[in-house]
Amino acid sequence: MKVLVTGGCGFIGSNVVDAYVDEGYDVAVVDNLSMGKKENINPKAQLYVCDICKEEVEEVFIKERPDIVNHHAAQISVPFSVQDPLFDAEINIKGIIRLLMLAIKYKVKKFIFSSTGGAIYGEADIVPTKEDYVPEPASPYAISKLSSEKYIKFFFNQYGLDYTILRYSNVYGPRQIPHGEAGVVAIFTEKLINGIHPTLNHFPDAPQGMIRDYCYVKDVAHANIIATKNKKTGIFNIGTGKGTTTIVLYKEIVRILREKGVFIPQAFDEPIRAMARPGDIKVSTLNVEKAEKELAWIATYDIRKGLSETIDWYLKK
Template sequence: MKVLVTGGAGFIGSHVVDKLVDNGYDVVVVDNLSKGKRENVNKNATLIVADIRDENKMREIFNEYKFDYVFHLAAQASVSVSVKNPVEDANVNIVGSLNLIKLSIDLDVKKFIFSSTGGAIYGDDVDIYPTPEAICPKPISPYGIAKFSVENYLRFAKHEFGLNYTVLRYANVYGPRQNPFGEAGVVAIFVSRMLKGENVTINGDGEYIRDYVYVEDVANANLRAVKARSGLEINIGTSVETSVNQLFGYLKKIIKYEKDPIYGPPRKGDIRKSVLCYTKALEELRWKPTVDIEKGLRLTVEWFKRNFKA
């Protein structure tokens, strides 16, 4: 089976590529390497450096490789960047995705697996935790709005053109290969700074609640989505609440970091609490998280120690 993984040189995408290669799939990676790294790409996958917004180039690629499945992970993935520049966010996350959806329809792709967000899609107006998929999304950031828009375009594509799809709504993904620089995930930033003995800044009061899911578990969910029923939105999380202060405490203990955090202003666009119910994933994908937060953080710290020198 020939599959396309967009964003396959990135943090989550490269783990999905590894999982697909290990399971016998013939994988082509499309990545513009704006955030991804060549060294992340499995040596048994084909890397094409291209941008999903380049419709002509993407059509050439689709025509040449005749993909059976598309795993779409390429994205502008920062909430704070989306708040600062919603037009750029929409160009990548909506227009780029529409290019892929159209090509998947035109060239008879069997299934489109879309990496969406559970962390940013439901918004702050939620009264059920862990939050199930039945809760109507009310995203409060351009990033979340864009992801929900693509979900709706996929629903349209299935209704009008018969495109099969599965949407995976991720909680806060962390683990090896996460970039600690720029607009990165909090785990990667904290680990990098702690290992260097630098100060760690917590945005806001540290009581923002998140659901942290290990990247290897997310890759497994993508693999299982190939055989899932079409037209589903599925949360991929752990249902475990962890505050930023708790996260800091776990890492401080693992790394033996001696400083206290510095508290700064909250980030615009951040929701107060996000915890996902994964019952639907268990029912539809036979998936559940296998790596708890403390084990996952230890594995992540070990990887950073091997790959980033203080």
């Protein structure tokens, strides 16, 4: 079975590509390398350096005739989407419409989409939040992800294109770059290794920082494999259901780095403090019962194990 992964040179996409290759799938990747790196690509996957927003991407469909499209390419920065909503929409809305149209034209069997449980619900009244909570996106990035979901449903209703939408919580792990949707693990780890004092952003009434549901990238990659094999159409939260404050996360990273022999000065025991950024939300955790029941998927990594593997990767890098 042939899978086309867009954004397959990026953080999550490249881990998803590895999981597909391990499962014996034939994998093609489209990435314009705006953020992704060639070195992330699995040698068994066929890379096409091209832009999902340009006509040239059709050549890949003609050549590869994928059975499945797994769409991970995106503009992923919430603050950047606030600065330039038009650029965000060009990639995150117009890009997916082009892919959906090509999926119909070239008879793709299923479309898998990486949406955001971390941003789409906004500042939800109910946490952990379920899939049927009415989304209140608080940033252009989250608005573009919600629009994408609506386009996917339109293509399902109109043309019968099967889909699975995975709403990820805050994903972390090897190959993450510091300026993405949920780059805090990458930011803290890289700064601490390089002897730079990290900054913790917080709201004035919550000095402990934001509360987030941190999910390890290998668990997320496995959810994509299940979504590919499973006939179910629908939206699924992918996370751990558990909340961690930024300060707890920070202290855990410091602790693990010291345990692994990295010198962290005592002055770094506490991070520098700064105010929350535009588009930030205070609390975001996901109810993942639907994925557990209907996809038989569950996060297997707790935060300690996931951070330890992630830090090993940064130290090797």
